[in-house]
Structure formats: structure tokens, C-alpha cells
Amino acid sequence: MIRVEQATKHYGATVAVDAVSFTIGAGEIVGFLGPNGAGKSTLLKMVSTWLPPTSGKITVAGHDVETEALAVRRSLGYLPEHNALYEVMRVDRFLHFVARMRGLQGAQITERIDWAVGTCALEAVTGKRISECSKGYRQRIGLAAALLHDPAVLLLDEPTHGLDPLQAVAFLDFVRELSAERAILFSSHVLSEVTAVSERLLIINHGRLLADTPVAEFKQRASDSGGTLDDAVLDVVRSDARARGGASA
Numbered sequence: 001m002i003r004v005e006q007a008t009k010h011y012g013a014t015v016a017v018d019a020v021s022f023t024i025g026a027g028e029i030v031g032f033l034g035p036n037g038a039g040k041s042t043l044l045k046m047v048s049t050w051l052p053p054t055s056g057k058i059t060v061a062g063h064d065v066e067t068e069a070l071a072v073r074r075s076l077g078y079l080p081e082h083n084a085l086y087e088v089m090r091v092d093r094f095l096h097f098v099a100r101m102r103g104l105q106g107a108q109i110t111e112r113i114d115w116a117v118g119t120c121a122l123e124a125v126t127g128k129r130i131s132e133c134s135k136g137y138r139q140r141i142g143l144a145a146a147l148l149h150d151p152a153v154l155l156l157d158e159p160t161h162g163l164d165p166l167q168a169v170a171f172l173d174f175v176r177e178l179s180a181e182r183a184i185l186f187s188s189h190v191l192s193e194v195t196a197v198s199e200r201l202l203i204i205n206h207g208r209l210l211a212d213t214p215v216a217e218f219k220q221r222a223s224d225s226g227g228t229l230d231d232a233v234l235d236v237v238r239s240d241a242r243a244r245g246g247a248s249a
Helices: 040-047 069-075 091-101 107-119 135-147 165-181 192-199 215-225 231-246
Strands: 001-010 013-023 027-032 056-058 077-080 151-158 185-188 202-207 208-214
Touching: 013 040, 013 069, 013 185, 027 040, 027 107, 027 192, 027 231, 040 135, 040 151, 040 185, 056 077, 056 208, 069 077, 091 107, 091 135, 107 135, 135 165, 151 192, 165 185, 165 192, 192 231, 202 215, 202 231, 208 215, 208 231
Parallel strands: 013 208, 027 185, 027 202, 077 151, 151 185
Antiparallel strands: 001 013, 001 056, 202 208
């Protein structure tokens, strides 16, 4: 569903993403980890067609992000870290607006909005303005908007940012339910959340992919070393920092 082949992005002399390759298939939730400035956001923007790669190739649901950008966007649901919502609009009217922008028509709009409202548990706020909704509800509204057109691929960038612990747990449970037929790339700084919901981890630092590893393997490393799962994951970045002669992460 997502195929990234030697994707590279230059900003002038700065290499933000350096020859990164990975694939994510249907039914997979893959965690995406890295320190601030590691290249995560740049790569997500390339996958979502916001930025073209300098070199390499990226396809989403079989469509090239450069030559078939509209087809990629139709196949993709994206919940960015800073959830862009029209706060003066009522929730139901906002979802109707998004459905129209996604090309849905007639009874299909009602059907998909009803599904999204029920799936994201928004019944209590559909008649409220978005500005009146809590942070947890706003995240769910953003996710409902991303799901309206039933995309095959989901990009989730810091989706639990600002949620309280109970809201975060509920959100992660919901993401698991969505994964059966979708490819999901889940980017976060919260290791425990990523490892709880993902089958595989991509770890990036200084634009380079350091690991594409099953969570089960990291758990085994933690068990073998007597450390924690977080330590096993962080050791990948620490080792890279040592190799570069920098401070440990």
C-alpha cells in the first residue's frame, strides 16, 4: 500500500531524508520514530504529496506521488499533528463539507458521515461548533474527516498529542480496529504508544532509516539485555549518535 524506494529530500545543502526505503502492506500498523529534526515530518509530507522527493520513488496504493498526486490523495487519509479544523463550523456541517470536497455525492454523503460519526463516537457533539469540543473530540473529528472517503492508507502524525491518558488509550484501541484492511503509518514521540499499537518500527535519525524491525524483535532484545523495551528502541538512536561522534540520545 505504501512503497518508499530510495526517497531523498534536499533543502539546499541540507539532506532532510537520505535514501529511505520501506513498504507497508494492508493490515499493517507501522510505527515511525525519531528525534526532533530526524526527517519524519518531511517523509510524511512526501508520502502525502505535500512535498516532491528530490530523488527516489514513492507510491501509495499503486499510485506515484509525483505523477498521480490526485489518485494518491484519494487513496489517503491524513491526520496531521496540527489538526486543521474550521472551528466556527458545526461538527456535522464540517463533515458534510469535507465529504463534498472528497467528491462524495447524494446518499453516499449521508452514509459515510453516519459511519464516521458512529465509528469515531461523535454522536454527542455533531450539533456543536468545533470550538466547543474538547481536544479529544477534536482529534476524533479530524480522524472522522480523514476516514470519510474510506481510504486504503492512513497517515497519523502525533495523533494522541494533547489527549489525556484515558483518551489516548481509547484512541489507540480505535486505531487497532481500523487496521484490518488498511495500511497505517503511525508517527509519534511516545514510545510506549507506538510499541503498543504497531507490529513493526521504522526508526529514522539525521534523515537515514536506522531500523525496520518487528516490535517482537525489540522485545526479545530487551529481554536478553535485562532492560526495557524503550531502552532497546532508544539504543538504535544512541548507537547512531555514538557512531557520528555526537551525544547519546
